[in-house]
Amino acid sequence: HFPLLANLRFYISRGHGSSRAVKPVCRLRGTPALPQFSKDGDIIIGGIFSFHDNVITAKNIINFKEYQFAQTMIFAIEQINNRSDILPGVSLGYKIYDDCSSVTLAIRAGMALMNGYDEVMSDNPCNKPPTVAIIGHSGSSLSIGVATVISSFRISLVSYYATCICLSNRNEFPTFFRTIPSDNFQSRALAQLVKHFGWTWIGAVRSDNAYGNSGMATFLQAVQEEGVCIEYSEAIYRTYPREKLLKTVEIIKHSTSRVIIAFTTFIDLEFLIKELLLQNVTGLQWLGSEGWIATESLATEQYYRILNGAIGFAISNAVIPDLKEFLLSVRPSSSVNNIGLNEFWEDIFSCSINKATKEKIQCTGFENLNNVNNHYTDATELRITNNVYKAMYAIAYSLHNGITCESGQEASEQMACFSKLKVNFTTKSGERVYFDENGDPAARYEILNWQLSNNGGARFVTVGIYDTSLPDGKQFLMNNSAIVWTGGQNKLLRSVCSESCIPGTRKAVQKGKPACCFDCILCAEGEISNVTDSIDCIKCPLEYNANDKRDRCILKTIEFLSYGEIMGVVLVVCSLLGAFTTISIAAIFFLHRDTPIVRANNSELSFLLLFSLALCFLCSLTFIGQPSDWSCMLRHTAFGITFVLCISCVLGKTIVVLMAFRATLPGSNIMKWFGPTQQRFSVCTFTMIQVLICALWLLTSPPFPNKNMNSFKDKIILECDLGLPAAFYAVLGYIGLLSVLCFVLSFLARKLPDNFNEAKFITFSMLIFCAVWITFIPAYISSPGKYTVAVEIFAILASSFGLLFCIFAPKCYVILLKPEKNTKKHLMGKMPSKSL
The missing domain is CATH 3.40.50.2300 (Response regulator)
Known part of the structure; x- marks a missing residue:
């Protein structure tokens, strides 16, 4: 809607252009600005175009496209005046000014249009038809200048080429409209x-x-x-x-x-x-x-x-029908109403309108524009020209609606009617024209x-x-x-500061540069990025690890000492071999149980020791295979109890040796204090203490299978968690205590006669046993993953083999290979002792 329409109420009510003799009350101050094109009418439409691109060199630089815009405005006005459905009985006139691409001259032209006076028309500016709207400009800066001046006078400015966003501000530019979209x-x-x-x-x-x-x-x-x-x-x-x-x-x-x-x-x-x-x-x-692309x-x-x-x-x-014919039909004239076309004509045809000169011939006025090919005559590119055409029709429709709305209403109703006017029409080419609340088109x-x-x-x-x-x-x-x-090229040109970071990397902004300039950093171990140009890497879940490309989380390898691998097979074979050897020795002892060497070495404790050693060898099998609740509880308790049973038997045998030596002294009756009953009781007592420790361990915090995800980043160690480490250390400590006690006692008996060599063999066996378990501690701590379990099994097997061979191998040697020494006389014979 156009705000100035309300100001037309009094002029239109006098008969749409009928004049009345009025006493002149207005006087023009200063020199008037002359329009380049003008025509009288009941209502005047202003136009401001940039016929020259520079005010300083105006005579040399002519913008033919702007001449086309001006003539299109005139063409639209002539069409509207010849139509009966728009503004019937009302003729539209025009005044078109040149601003020479200057804001100052554009404002001056706007002021001239507001005054409504020029030297051609009547000397009384107060009696002239009003300028209700202005079409212009081709630039935003020019439009801002003019719109600021004329808005106070409620004159509408309809631009065909000013696209600045700022012009959509209705508080600053309430009377500005445009037929070109906002930027x-x-x-x-x-x-x-x-x-x-x-x-x-x-x-x-x-x-x-x-x-x-x-x-x-x-x-x-x-x-x-x-x-x-x-x-x-x-x-x-x-x-x-x-x-x-x-x-x-x-x-x-x-x-x-x-x-x-x-x-x-x-x-x-x-x-x-x-x-x-x-x-x-x-x-x-x-x-x-759009300012230059077309x-x-x-x-x-x-x-x-x-x-x-x-x-x-x-x-x-x-496409604007009949426009090209109109553009080509214009002719220069001596009338001051058409002075803008004269310079245009002289420049195109290199002639002079007034008279011939040395440089130019005189124009005839009948030169043919059909032979001219420039921006003025080109009717194939009417992108902006069509905006001028639509602007003129928008003004005409608004005036027409205003006159229709005003007829037969009271003054207050007329003002309300004008304030609500809106433009909404369709051109002949089918284009819909309307303005939104900011004066902008779609x-x-x-x-x-x-x-x-x-x-x-x-x-x-x-x-x-x-x-x-x-x-x-x-x-x-x-x-x-x-x-x-x-x-x-048919291939899209790339323009990036840094190439995209592939999955598996993350962007790291380069210092002092925009965010688009970055380095691609490989994700850290255990982290991935699965999208291009990822800002951060995502940490994989604990059970997963990043692949080599760091673009996918893969399930970690689950590792435990299994029966299927070579190391597991070797340990199983060694365990079974130890158990078989132990059983074989037990069979030899059983078959020769009545021989002096078996009887002299306490056959009952020997069989019990062989039984416990067989269990020691077999308990190592519980450490192999995937840990489970039962295997975790069994492996540690079975290990602790069988080894205590084993050491208790060795300790009992050591004590028996010492007692037997003391019993050979005159007047000694010490063996009655450590007979078979006492021996059984001591073994049971020592073993029961370990059973109690293990029971408390199982009742309070038993061992359980655990996925160790912290020791290695690329695999999960399936192991048995000790549950209560103090209980495990108590089990080992108790075994160690008995081992040290046994070693000390056997060491004290090392100088017994050579033919009674039980103490010496026990000393060697305990020396090996203690050495194995002392070296076991640092090896156990430093061994990674499944090798921790392998070290533990190795310690069990090594110490068991040490006890087995040191204690029983010499006896089997005598039994099987030296039966002549397996006599009571040989065993009781007196021979010089040898020290270790």
Whole structure:
């Protein structure tokens, strides 16, 4: 809706343009600004265009495209005046000014339109039809200047090319409207496009004006939210000194990013491209805003060397019926209402309107525009031109709705009616035109790709669309296969500061650089990353370990001493061999139980000792195989009890030897104190103490199977946890105590006669036993995994073999090989003793 419509109420009520004689009460101060094109009418529509690109060299630089925009506005007004369904009985006039791309001149033109006075019309500005709306400008900075001035007078400014986000602020610019989408849509769409192509390291160039600064600020915010980093952000402007442009070129040359987002006007970019051409800076992928991406003047063979493969957003092209014929039908005139066309005509045909000069012939006025090929006559690219056309029709529909709403209502109702007016119509081409609450239209862009044309320049190929009216997730429609990238490549150019970190590694940001610049660090042992560009590594569960690539957790190898492996087989064979040997010796002793050597060595304790040694050999089998609740409890208790039984028998035999020696002394009766009954009792007593220790151990905190995951990172040790370590140490300590006692007693009896050699053999056996278990302690502690169990089994077997062979081998030797010595006379014979 247009706020100024309410001000038309009094003018329209007088008959839609009927004049009344009024006493002049207004006077113009200062020199009036003359319009380039003008026509009287009941209602005046203002227009401000940049016919010249620079106020200083206005006579030399003519913007033919802006002339096309102005003529399109006139064309639309003529169409509307000839229609009966829009503003019947009301004629639209126009005043079109040139701002020469200057904010100052743009504001001056806006002020002139507000005054409503010019030298051509009546001398009384108060009696002239009002300017209800202005069409302009081609730049955001120009639009900001004019919109700020005219908003206080409730005059609407409808822009066809000003895209700055700031102009959507209704508090600052309540009367501003536009038929081109706000850069808010384009900036965020550009960020999505960068993300779509996987670029994470880009450079940025912007025009140093409201359009470039505001649009780039929104783009940078949006693109950084997508995880993209900006290597540099440079501002350029057409009036900058060359040294400043050269500095920007140097930054681009030495950058590592391969993609440049250019949020600029085509004029500013052209200055930069010229410098890049001089230094042959090519091979970069340009991503452009609508300010230049569809500009024909840049699509030359020369500029294509730099901009080939460029991609960007452009306003959708359109077809305006009969416009080209109208553009070609214009003619210069001597009327001051049409002075803007005279310079245009002179420049195109290199002639002079007034009279011939030495340099130029006189224009006839009938030169043929059909033979002219420039931006004015080109009706194939009407992207922005169509916005001018829509702007004019939006104003006309709003006026029409306002007049219809006003008729036959009271003044208060009329004001309320005008304040609610909205524009919503459909063009002949089927395009719907409306404004949202911020005065912005719906955003719909074509995605253009610069591809090589037949003349060596660029042709604009549509490779996709972006439409905000579509549902989320479907606003982008892309045809990636149709894109030609910079250098004529069909393969997407990569632009990253650091290559992606593969699974198994994590990103480590390089010091002093943006987040997109990082090193890829291999995950630590036991940790993985299973996605690309992982920030952190994930620790594997305790039962799992990382594979070599660190991208997957694999179940750790479960290790225990099994029967199937070589070491287990060897230990089983040794255990069974020891048990078989023990049983064989027991059989020999049983068969020769009546011989003196068996009887003299206390056959009862000997058989009990052989029985306990057989159990010692067999108990080592409980240490082999996968630990279970029963095997863990059995292996330690069986080991403790059988070894105590074994040492108790040896201790009993040692005491018997000592007692027997003392009994041979005159008057000694000591053997009655340590007879068979006492021997059995001592063995049972010593053994029962160990049984009690083991019972308490099992009742309080018994051993149990445990998965040891801490000793090794790559495997799980399946072992028996001691439960209560103090109980285990008590079992070992008790065995050690009995062993030391036995060793001491046997050592004291070492000087007994040689033919009565039991004490000497016991001493050797206990010496081996103690040596084995003393060396067992450090070996047990330092052995890893299943080797801990192997060391324990080895200690059991070694000490058992030591006892077996040291005590029983000599006797078996006599029994089997020296039977002549197996006599009572030989055993009781007196022979000199030998010391150890």
